[in-house]
């Protein structure tokens with residue numbers, strides 16, 4: 050009584066027309082940002098003709114070709130308007146350090162926003178301590194903790210594939226992306242979070258997986274300025290997932306890894322145990338642990354299927370290891386390979402690196418906290434507070450001076466004289482970094498060792514026990530909709546068939 054009647058207004062605002070109006074106003078406000086002009090001393094500024102979107106569409110259509118054209122016209126440093134953000138790109142690998150060492154740049158400021166938009170994690174916006182403590186957990190993705198995680202991967206692989214090994218040896222067909230999604234999600238979830246104690250385990254993981262991939266399909270829109278309310282049922286899927294991963298439901302899962310235990314302890318210090326935002330943190334971590342591993346697995350297998358010569362060399366390398374360690378194929382699921390042994394499989398590593406080189410479009414992005422001067426070799430550049438600064442490694446991955454015929458898939462590109470090849474050159478100087486799918490510096494992916502080992506273990510199992518053949522002839526292309534964020538997905542799925550080796 051006597052209060053302003055909010056109800057009807059809220060209903061109006063949340064109606065389709067209200068939301069469309071709100072979106073239009075937002076677009077108007079954001080397009081005002083596009084009126085900026087270049088100031089003396091700033092890098093070349095390229096805004097395109099589309100307000101707000103700027104050059105996003107051209108870049109998304111052909112990221113490498115378009116970036117090369119811009120580089121030829123404007124040099125190695127320029128600022129682009131992309132989806133309402135001004136991003137200054139650094140293209141020369143010898144200038145990457147300018148971004149790494151600058152105190153006025155922040156990775157946290159950039160990720161906090163992403164975590165808020167994508168996963169509804171609010172507390173990191175205000176608590177640096179929570180952020181630091183959570184980062185401390187990442188040490189549990191290395192060393193002896195990594196060995197334990199790898200043991201879990203082996204056991205979970207066994208559970209997923211063992212039943213298949215006793216089936217008759219007929220061909221089964223599957224879509225490769227669907228297969229990779231399913232296998233990586235199940236194995237990674239069981240490895241990191243454990244297994245549900247609920248009566249129907251299969252239903253638990255299938256429901257979680259289905260919701261997760263519906264959410265993931267909207268991920269890139271969540272990062273934009275489009276309010277989540279305008280993204281169909283994304284909000285309710287996100288809510289559902291967060292609830293699934295909240296403390297009371299996680300308590301029904303057995304076999305948490307050390308990293309999950311430590312994260313949960315920290316979260317319970319900063320939230321009440323019932324706070325659903327704890328589930329939002331777990332959703333973020335789960336997303337990080339599978340979203341890039343899945344397409345990496347896809348492309349690695351896809352290229353192998355299309356290159357039988359690569360598949361043959363890899364089978365040989367794996368057979369040789371199994372024989373030299375006294376492990377025979379064909380006697381049930383019994384492979385056990387250590388991290389060191391996996392590390393010595395140079396062709397196995399090379400096929401993964403080659404897939405990452407071709408398909409990783411991860412950029413290393415920092416938020417500019419204060420106006421700063423970027424001292425490049427030829428000239429100093431002024432960069433504005435509030436902008437983003439980005440290293441764009443794909444251009445290095447496709448640089449013909451570094452990689453001969455960079456568009457070609459060469460499975461042994463990272464092997465030389467039977468050893469890992471690590472010497473790649475530009476302008477006659479050896480490069481410190483030449484494939485950068487995992488970021489760099491403070492923000493470097495803490496799960497990279499687990500990701501690579503999990504993919505290696507899965508490939509060893511597939512190649513040891515199964516015959517695999519591609520069935521679709523049409524080449525699959527990269528879909529660039531996630532082009533600044535990680536490994537690109539394929540533009541279509543591809544049919545393949547597999548059977549247990551006779």
Ligand code: HEM
Pocket residue numbers: 160190334337338339341342345411412413414486487488489491492493494495496497499500501535536
């Ligand atoms: C092939 C698979 C993977 C790729 C390509 C990948 C790539 C990346 C990249 C590019 C970043 C951001 C780095 C930056 O902005 O500088 C990142 C961050 C992160 N990744 Fe991965 N990742 C993979 C797998 C994993 C796995 C398996 C886990 C966990 C078990 C994981 C956990 C994380 C976490 C927690 C962060 C955030 C780190 C932070 O906030 O400082 N990633 N990853």
